[in-house]
Amino acid sequence: MREITGYVGKPLLRREDRRLLHGEGQFVGDIVLPKMVHCAFVRSQVPHARIKGVDFAAARRAPGFVTALSGRDIRNVVTPIAGMQVSIPKGWRDRFHYHIDVPAQQILADDKVNYVGEAYAVVVAEDRYKAEDAAELVEPDFEVLEPVVDVDRALKPGSPVLHAEVGSNVISVMSTKKGDGAAALARAKHRIKRRYYHHRYAAMPMECRAVVADYDIRTDSLTVWSSTQVVHWIRKEIGSILGMPEERVRVIAPDVGGGFGGKGHVYPEDVLVPYLARTLRRPIKYVEDRFEHLVNSAHARDNFHDLEIGFDDDGKIVCIVDDFVIDSGAYSPVGATCAANSIAHLLGPYDIQNYEAKGTLVATNKTSNAPYRGAGRPEAAFAMERAIDIAANSIGLDPILMRLRNMVPPERLPFSVGLPYRDGVPITYDSGDYPQALRRAVEELGGLENFRRRQAEGLAAGRYLGIGVGCYVEGTGVGPFEGASVRLDPSGKIMVAVGANNHGQGHETVFAQVAADVWNVPIDQVVVTTADTAAVPMGYGTIASRSTVTAGSAVVHASAKVKDKVLAIAANMLETPTADLEFRDGAVGVKGVPDLKVTLKEIWWASRPGWDHKRPPDMEAGLEANHYYEPPTVTWSYATNAAIVELDPDTGRVTVEKFVAVHDAGILVNPLLADGQVRGGLVQGIGAALYEEIAYDENGQILMGTLADYLLPTADDTPPITVIHQEIPSPSNPLGVKGLGEGGAIAPPCAITNAVSDALRPFKAEFNATPVRWEQVRKVFAEAGVSTPRGRG
């Protein structure tokens, strides 16, 4: 164990807990402003139609009606958000073959609706009840078009095309390679190709999205509260679309009940609601309900990987060739990111010389696909980790041993992979011990040999047990940058603001821990603000497992700038050279002389502009600094997940007996919160493996309209989970941290499908699609004529 001297490394309870547990959290839904009106969106009930007209006549007569707009009413007034909301750096463009032509979504559908749930009109009324009453009376005139309901259909010649401006349903293709995949495949002793399908599901936060906007005519400014992960992105879009200086747009994310990526980009409502506030000169509120969330907030995954693995008799992998297709849904606001991530992460912790990967994004008449916790990694890990199990079994090698034979050993780190990351920088796995993570995970399950013995004994008694693992690496702390602002307050408190957006992670606590150590002050002397554009001039947001790495580093650097001035002023006050001074307990003091010190409060007063200051000559007033941390590239987290499952032959029920994750996120600023992050992700991953699914019927109708259909795992359905942190520091940033927000969700689908397939090895059954359906498991037993021994049901 490292010795913990400061706050970093301590499992502190969250500062946020008090208000949240007392029911005093402030979510967007809690905001009530004088004269506030409410809106309801009118959403398409068909997947594909041309809009010939929208009739508001009956709606206008409804009680409490204020106004209504169709797409046509705002055409050229409220222009769309860019189709692809993230930029692609040159370094990546130079090393990839790619074509990206992601269409922009209208703020309100104007010409066509492209999925069930797409808004084509908005109704504003005195309350949400009346808004819904009036919205029901809106009469669309639709010419229904043939829907494109799956990628196979979308790619066939003669398929309807969603976006005429793109010209085909292929909105992006990208590929890269290292070595020579095809030639290596031809030479490989064994090769196995399968289609691996990672299904469609969604982030599904407890709090749906919500926006409140208030326009102030005196200052021509907008204040917008949004349940989002990216306040600065929203400010930028509002500024440019509504033609306002960004300084006059303040976007705040108050308490946010989860995001997980689903709130990680700008949605049309984020722009339209502020537009309405400015037009109506009244505050306005939109709180998405669960049905709207299911049909309109981004979905995720939905990938087919046609992956071929080549390997030799010893199980050494010689090449991977993967051709995958993402069902993007109608738009893909951040979608190409997932494809790039899949390509960059597919090789995982293994040393594989030859690799080719190609990803294709295909538009269909479904809800848009965007990153969700893992963002391209769970689907890549799923294809890769299933392929390894199938390959190992084909040559009679234990899949766990096959992994150990292919993993990059710790002594070869830092390890250059030979591929570019999404930030354009060549990938270097920077620190860690992959085989150790795998060994510890399996040991935690009782050890491989023990398990194989238990499995055999079970089988003899009609019990079907299986073990499965999932290993991955994850680039975290990605750029382009994150901002922090650090200021000494006249009270002596350290005011810290970050561009990161807290939505449950405990940022107010974690960044206070970092700042308290940097300043050597009691943690109560640090005040943290997150997710407020007024507090940090430029920020990026909390997506992609990056905030502790990037915002944490920004806090360190911004603090350093202020501390330099503070030290110089203290030196002047104490008439002691700075080299003899130290920060201690909220003051600057002379080393070795406990009584000789000036407090931070005294230093602030000594620094202020005007008469009688005690700054050194030529030093400007102001103890404040911004810093924009631009990470050189990502730092690499990784984990092994391992599960034991038991299957019930009569029903196919899958019971996860035990689940283990050995995870490395470098230095844990707060082990308690880190543990919570990993566990939360694991439960979401278990949900993906066994419960959560968004299905459409053959007509393009979404089948999940409530949480009675979309099954989130609850505490009752969560197996016993052990999380082991392998704290190997990152060499890539001042804190030694690696990101951990997403990791948990990456590997449960592959660990569980591997375990289920392992239990069904006597029948040679392979589960190469998620979710694992009990019905499918039952089918294997039924076909084999196996039922549960009496008395065990």
Added chain:
Amino acid sequence: MKPPQFDYHAPGSIEEAVTLLGSYGGDAKVLAGGQSLIPVLNFRLARPGVLIDINRIGALSFIREADGGVAIGATTRQRMIEGSDIVGRRAPLLADATRLIGHLPIRTRGTIGGSLSHADPAAEDPAVVTALDATMVALSKRGERRVPASGFFRSLLTTALEPDELLVRIEFPPTPAGTGTAFVEISRRHGDFALAGVAAQVTLAGDRASEVRLAACGAGPGPIRLAAAEKIVRDGGASAASIEAAAAAAAAGVEPTSDVHASAAYRRDLVRAMTRRALERAVARAAGGTR
């Protein structure tokens, strides 16, 4: 997800409620625990002009022994039934089943009368009253009407209750000595509506099964009495072979449909497994005298 506008009445007595129902008839909906009705309203799947909230009518909430069996008032919470000594002794199958309904907060509000009136095909209470031949007692201005379970469930979410009728109580017949019960179901998650469930009550007399009652939920448009399976055990006894044959007959006798959670074929297959397990457990309890 806001309900359309409605008028609201909260009568304090059964008479008042029945009068209101008589005057509004089809335009009114009774509000009991609201666990099914409120979502229906929020989705605007029903648009009653009037809600008649019967939660304040104390006389509708009771559990009492009656004629050797038990009578339960319509607004008795599922949570009260679950913990009731009387139910445990007089209608143990109902106690078994009630524990499986939703989650504790749902049972704390949900009522037996609401569940029966709502008639969800996957719900437990309808299967229990079907297996036990309980009697639903309905009241309207026209008087009291007793409807046997076999005639109460008409089709998906539809019962024999007339728009002006209030379900006031449910009467369960006595449970013979030497009886064991079991309600066995399978659901995707803890607390979900069952993919398939089976209620079993078996009375043993020596090595004969003198009375066998079986009903399934989640396997058709409403609860289904598994008469062919009952007969197999009644005629053939509680042997493993007879239970296996009964389970096959049960599976053959249901009419499940496919939905996002399970195909019809899988549900049918589950009915077989649930029937076998329910019978095994009920027989073991009957033999062990633990019900």
